[in-house]
Amino acid sequence: MAGSDWTCSLSAMHEWESQDYEPSLPVSEKSNPLTRDIDRASAKCIVRMLQACDAQMFQEETGATYQRLLGERVVETVVEVAKRVQLVLKDPQDSLVVLSGCGTSGRMAFLITSAFNRALRELNQSSVYSYIIAGGDRALLSSQEAPEDDPKLGMLSLKKACEGKKRVLFIGISCGLSAPFVAGQLDFCLQHPEVYTPVLVGFNPAHQARDEPMPGCTFTFRSVVQRMQELAKSQKAFLINPAVGPEAISGSSRMKGGSATKILLEVVLSAAHAATFTNTPVTHKGILQHMRAYEKTLDKTYAQTDGITALLEAAGQSLLCGRRVCYMGWGSLALLGLIDASECIPTFGADYEDVRGFVSGGYKELNNNEGPLISLGPDFCIAHEDFLHLILPSLNDQDIVLLVYTHSDDVSEVAELARRVREKTSNLHAIYHRVDGDTAAAVQQEDFNKLCLSSLKITWPSPASESLLHMQWELSTKLLLNAVSTGAHVLKGKIYQNHMIDVQVTNSKLYCRATRLLRKLSGCPESQCEEALLKAIYEVDELTVGITSCDITTHTLTARNRSKVVPLALVCLLTGCSLVEAESRLEQQPIFSGGTSSTMLVCVM
Numbered sequence: 190m191a192g193s194d195w196t197c198s199l200s201a202m203h204e205w206e207s208q209d210y211e212p213s214l215p216v217s218e219k220s221n222p223l224t225r226d227i228d229r230a231s232a233k234c235i236v237r238m239l240q241a242c243d244a245q246m247f248q249e250e251t252g253a254t255y256q257r258l259l260g261e262r263v264v265e266t267v268v269e270v271a272k273r274v275q276l277v278l279k280d281p282q283d284s285l286v287v288l289s290g291c292g293t294s295g296r297m298a299f300l301i302t303s304a305f306n307r308a309l310r311e312l313n314q315s316s317v318y319s320y321i322i323a324g325g326d327r328a329l330l331s332s333q334e335a336p337e338d339d340p341k342l343g344m345l346s347l348k349k350a351c352e353g354k355k356r357v358l359f360i361g362i363s364c365g366l367s368a369p370f371v372a373g374q375l376d377f378c379l380q381h382p383e384v385y386t387p388v389l390v391g392f393n394p395a396h397q398a399r400d401e402p403m404p405g406c407t408f409t410f411r412s413v414v415q416r417m418q419e420l421a422k423s424q425k426a427f428l429i430n431p432a433v434g435p436e437a438i439s440g441s442s443r444m445k446g447g448s449a450t451k452i453l454l455e456v457v458l459s460a461a462h463a464a465t466f467t468n469t470p471v472t473h474k475g476i477l478q479h480m481r482a483y484e485k486t487l488d489k490t491y492a493q494t495d496g497i498t499a500l501l502e503a504a505g506q507s508l509l510c511g512r513r514v515c516y517m518g519w520g521s522l523a524l525l526g527l528i529d530a531s532e533c534i535p536t537f538g539a540d541y542e543d544v545r546g547f548v549s550g551g552y553k554e555l556n557n558n559e560g561p562l563i564s565l566g567p568d569f570c571i572a573h574e575d576f577l578h579l580i581l582p583s584l585n586d587q588d589i590v591l592l593v594y595t596h597s598d599d600v601s602e603v604a605e606l607a608r609r610v611r612e613k614t615s616n617l618h619a620i621y622h623r624v625d626g627d628t629a630a631a632v633q634q635e636d637f638n639k640l641c642l643s644s645l646k647i648t649w650p651s652p653a654s655e656s657l658l659h660m661q662w663e664l665s666t667k668l669l670l671n672a673v674s675t676g677a678h679v680l681k682g683k684i685y686q687n688h689m690i691d692v693q694v695t696n697s698k699l700y701c702r703a704t705r706l707l708r709k710l711s712g713c714p715e716s717q718c719e720e721a722l723l724k725a726i727y728e729v730d731e732l733t734v735g736i737t738s739c740d741i742t743t744h745t746l747t748a749r750n751r752s753k754v755v756p757l758a759l760v761c762l763l764t765g766c767s768l769v770e771a772e773s774r775l776e777q778q779p780i781f782s783g784g785t786s787s788t789m790l791v792c793v794m
């Protein structure tokens with residue numbers, strides 16, 4: 190595969206839809222047949238694979254097993270939810286639209302509510318949108334996986350956010366229909382229908398919603414979904430849950446899950462704004478048109494295969510040398526950089542120094558609920574000034590700096606920063622969005638190009654709507670940065686087939702994923718795999734009753750302070766050796782980093 194060209198067959202594109210394909214797993218956890226060999230692919234093939242995976246978001250529904258983004262039912266529900274938002278906009282007094290989720294879903298909630306509140310402010314209207322992210326604002330910039338498991342925390346944070354409100358449209362986002370935090374919130378809404386109308390956004394069919402018991406609850410995510418399905422018949426609750434196909438890296442819902450969330454909710458809120466402020470009624474056709482605009486965004490972005498490949502190779506090279514990738518962004522595109530960087534920690538077991546994002550204007554630009562988070566430590570220093578003081582002095586040519594901006598940003602400020610960076614590293618690159626016909630910016634850009642090793646320039650047609658253009662830039666940037674950070678970690682050897690092996694076991698979803706992965710890779714029975722995992726978590730060769738009688742929450746809390754538990758458990762399962770021996774084997778031959786994982790897996794065996 191390496192070096193050879195990659196073309197995806199039609200059957201690989203649809204294989205995951207077969208009833209027999211990994212039947213015990215929901216779509217969001219299945220492994221994507223398109224990326225089975227991503228760990229051995231060249232940079233260019235990786236880009237093509239990611240493109241094919243993303244394209245699955247827009248596959249037509251005709252003949253498909255699952256309902257899809259562009260399908261009749263999904264579009265109809267989007268129309269209805271947009272009308273509910275419109276009601277709130279018309280009569281905002283004592284009303285609220287709350288978007289809530291965990292991890293990436295919470296970050297998308299933040300991004301979308303920020304953009305639409307800004308739009309309201311520009312129209313001299315009061316804000317009606319609010320976001321909730323499990324773990325609070327620190328979770329916008331760092332991995333906080335444990336609060337996801339707490340349904341009560343979800344319920345309490347919703348209650349607090351809605352104090353005094355008489356009417357709340359609650360939009361709970363859980364790509365896998367799995368987060369207990371969101372289930373707790375939806376259950377609360379169902380118990381208080383006089384105030385709350387619940388909407389669930391996710392990317393599995395309802396029958397695949399998670400059915401495991403949750404601590405202190407009589408309901409499961411699935412039972413909540415079933416109650417909502419019943420109420421959906423009379424439009425007292427709404428479910429928007431098209432399938433978008435398995436993620437390129439199994440379970441990594443930051444990718445398509447995050448993108449599809451952004452698409453759906455922006456379509457909903459834009460339609461509601463247009464209906465309220467420009468008298469454009471919410472229609473099926475209008476919704477579909479907006480979604481098609483995002484499909485074109487995908488095509489336009491991935492048309493830059495060579496540019497993305499170059500970025501991915503450069504970033505991969507930096508990570509392989511143990512050096513940094515820095516995203517320097519302006520405006521909301523910078524927030525996508527912050528988000529992408531923060532997700533590398535839980536997704537690839539990366540160090541927070543490996544990939545970092547910085548935003549011009551720092552927390553002023555972020556405008557988050559809790560304000561500046563600098564007191565939480567250096568990893569929460571996010572302004573360009575922080576980069577100049579804390580990071581720039583130690584940079585060299587092996588560190589890659591990526592500027593992310595658009596023609597509406599202050600290009601002279603971008604150029605000034607570029608010059609400062611060039612004094613320390615020549616490994617400077619740019620992602621730049623511009624509008625067709627903007628000749629002044631084009632001339633400025635020519636000079637600027639000379640400073641950059643590569644410049645990925647996307648020219649967009651003159652827009653019918655500024656806000657749509659902005660949303661397209663954001664999605665395009667999200668796809669580009671996701672591709673760069675995912676591809677770079679694949680090239681670093683962090684992925685085996687299309688699985689992240691060194692997964693952090695910091696919540697119940699990840700605990701179950703880890704056990705499943707061990708089973709798949711070792712071929713051992715599930716009980717034996719769970720035992721091996723627990724031994725690695727508790728650092729013992731024999732399990733005591735004290736350990737086995739603890740619940741998953743205790744296991745995941747303990748795992749928070751451990752590293753490489755899944756690789757360790759795997760080595761033990763494959764070789765039958767003790768933990769100490771497994772540790773020394775991993776030290777000599779770090780199977781899942783710094784090379785072709787598959788060959789190294791064989792080495793350890």
Ligand code: S6P
Nearest residue numbers: 292293363364365368441442443
């Ligand atoms: C996924 C990301 C996670 C998820 C979070 C919520 O790539 O690392 O943080 O966003 O677990 O998942 P879900 O299915 O409830 O949206």
